[in-house]
Amino acid sequence: MMSPTSAPTASLNEIGSAAWHKSTFSGASNGCVEHANLTDDRCAVRDTKNREFGAIVFDSPSWGAFISSVNSGVLSL
Template sequence: MTSDEFDGAGWHKSTYSGSDNGCVERGQLRSGRQAVRDTKDRERGAAVFGPASWQAFVDALRDETLTG
């Protein structure tokens, strides 16, 4: 993964981000993968998901079955 792939991502802040600085952004990368990063610490990097992994992640969030 190169940093220029992140540059063209078109980042969007989550509508679920709270007022307590708990904000995340999602960006669709040119490769078709999705990236998620911390809005207040963008230099820290991002978690990157392929299409199937992204869908499983979104489904787990929606179904409240995400475990950590």
């Protein structure tokens, strides 16, 4: 697993030019997240309503572990 000192990063240019995909669980309140696949096997996630706050970048194994935990009910949204 990654630690705060080894967490992947992305430049503002890379975040700004990424192909973002809005969550299919978005409702009328627009309270959701967006996901983008980046180069070098990284993923970025950001708040749809607060895009100006930037994004959190994950390596692929960490993102996969998070998604698996949500899908299995270990974490709930």
